[in-house]
Amino acid sequence: MLNKDCFVFAISEYLQGVGINYKSSMIFNLIGGHDLIVKKNENKYLPELSINYRIIDFDHFQKYTGVKIFIEKLRIDESIERLVEIVKKGRRQIIRLNCFYLPYDISNFGRVNSDHFLIINYYCDDTQQFYVTDNKYQSAIISLSDIKKAIIKTYKEFFDLYVLDVRNSFSQKHVNKILREIVTSNCMRILQTADTQFTYLMNELIKINKIDPLLKKIALYNLALNIKKPTGPIVSRQYLMESIEGLSEELSNDFKYLIIAWERFTIELMKLTSKASNEEENLQEYFEKYIDKLEKLELKLNDSILKHLNN
Structure with missing residues (x-):
């Protein structure tokens, strides 16, 4: 069951109440859609990483819906x-x-x-x-x-x-036509930037591996929570999957493999935080294995989506 994004849900629910029937998965794309941005929040005591997998852009929403x-x-x-x-x-x-x-x-x-x-x-x-x-x-x-x-x-x-x-809202027929344009643009951007983002994620994890063991556990725990948020890679890819019509079995599997990989990575992060001590444990190779797999699956998914939309 999809862990709904409360903001996307609220917009969809409100619009349906005034006769504009956009599903939540449509709202997800119309307000910006999927992305891949790794950020380090400035905190002098504790490194905090966030992985934002979706965009919220009110101007984008107005451009494509008139709302x-x-x-x-x-x-x-x-x-x-x-x-x-x-x-x-x-x-x-x-x-x-x-x-x-x-x-x-x-x-x-x-x-x-x-x-x-x-x-x-x-x-x-x-x-x-x-x-x-x-x-x-x-x-x-x-x-x-x-x-x-x-x-x-x-x-x-x-x-x-x-x-x-909503006074200048476009027809749903018009909006349906431009969803393909939005998803295509986002896929092309991610194919160009994914390597940079995953490299940055890997480098920051290496830095976290070198800090005080207690702070390391807290940082990894917070990252795991961030991945599970509605703005993170799991929920956002579920929304994206719902928004694409006529999914082939292969493309559906590409979505599922990526989502499962992120879920497993989150589980591993939580396991690391529950260990009694990991002061001497070098996690660089451990992280590299997971990050490399995630990057390959992300690239494959976005490439597969483009091929599907262009058929």
């Missing part, structure tokens, strides 16, 4: 009043909050600090509760006091409302 996405910023003290006003007018509203402060999200509440997108559907004056939808809960309830707390804890000064202007 404009923009962020309306509100002062914290006026945010609740504005939210209530919007939903009372019969509009739904996409917002971003930290799931650590969302009581209905039982798997993350009080445990996981992470941005989460949800849709506000309705507000009840009598119970002072908001009715919401997100990628895991089709219908959930959060109290006025809890949403106030979540807003205050998530934002320092200004609260973000994600607004979609």
Whole structure:
């Protein structure tokens, strides 16, 4: 089952509510699609690597759909009043909050600090509760006091409302035609840049291998979590797979082999973090084996997609 990206889901769900029926896999491509970017987050105490496998570009989305996405910023003290006003007018509203402060999200509440997108559907004056939808809960309830707390804890000064202007949206027939163009462009870029990105990943892992054993374990653990995120290689390739019509058995297998390889790499990273000690263990050859396999599978997949689209 696809581990849905909460942002992609929110955009798709909102648009379907106004009669624009883009599947989540379409939204994934229309908002930018698949990519491969390895980044090192600056942290003087701990090296933090992130592998971003998808693009979020509002201008890209508007160019290909005619739908404009923009962020309306509100002062914290006026945010609740504005939210209530919007939903009372019969509009739904996409917002971003930290799931650590969302009581209905039982798997993350009080445990996981992470941005989460949800849709506000309705507000009840009598119970002072908001009715919401997100990628895991089709219908959930959060109290006025809890949403106030979540807003205050998530934002320092200004609260973000994600607004979609659909007045100039293109026909779905037009959008369907250009999906091939988007995927083709992304595949060609990755074929040109994958070697550089995987080399950078390998070099950074070699550096991590040389740091304090405890810090090494933390860095590898964080990398494993990053790979499993909706923005990471596993979920993004699942979205890409869903978006391509008429998959041959060979191309379907190319997707599956790459996804499985990333899952196995994640498992190996977690195993390394659970070892009692690995001070003397040199992991360079260990990493090289996995990175080389991942690069070959990534290149093969993107090349196969191009061949499929050009048939």
